[in-house]
Amino acid sequence: MKYDIRCQVFPGQFSSEYSVEGQQSSGDLFSLFAPVGLVEVDGVPTRDHPVEGWLKVQIWDLAGSKAVVQLPRESFESGRFVTVGLNQFKTPPQTVELAEK
């Protein structure tokens, strides 16, 4: 896992997970259950009081002000891959590609 994107964090259905909600570049929301180890939270979320957090994702592609990222688990709305704005990143990735593997 490489980058952190902004998310709202709620308790999960199990203690080992969080319910996570993020925003796609289209404005649509996506949500998923993510293992607690892949979410950095600013506080303890409760049912009625979500907290801000950061979800670890992997970048699939970068183009302009957007990035296609791979989520750690499938989202309900958009599967494993979603497109998010670079402003959603904790540390925005640079758009300059370093190298082809």
Place this chain on the structure above:
Amino acid sequence: MILSNVEMQRAMEEGRLVISPTPEPLRPMEGRKCPYDTHSVNLMLGDEISIPEPGPYIFDLLETGSLSMFLSRNSRKLTIPPEGFALKPSQFVLGLTLETISLPVNHAWNKENNTCLAARVEGRSSVARCGILVHFTAPTIHPGFEGTITLEIINLGPAKFMLRRGMPIAQLIVEEVKGIPFERSDRTFVGQTAPEGRTGG
């Protein structure tokens, strides 16, 4: 191709398949129940279940956003007590396997052989005979997965069924996948970090 118990254990030795804690004993032995069948290994029920709460709500998967939050808000977590949890007829709960499963895609062996592993979680006949389904629509564990497996448990039988921590409740079947799926981008970016460290930027 489905892996035999021997091939499954070989994959575990090589790190292509990680089951933690390792189901033991690896071979039948006196006084201990071997969790391996010919081409499967038993998985145990973890400590916690999630119980959906009834209500007037409707699940609408086409409604965008907050679906995971909605599910969480309408269910409650319960640590299975030492005496067990009696699952009533028609009752539905979610459970987790005690074991963590990992199917790393980028293992050197996989690259050399252009293959990787996937798995399926299945019920056990002894549990099924009591009317219990432990999964009913989502058995697939994809290459690259790492974590515990969520079980969708429902009692279709006429009597209560006792769920206990650590009980063998499901079985894992491991399969070889032809080729390596696109699991991660084949491009690297400035500032990108990998498990082994920063790649640049």
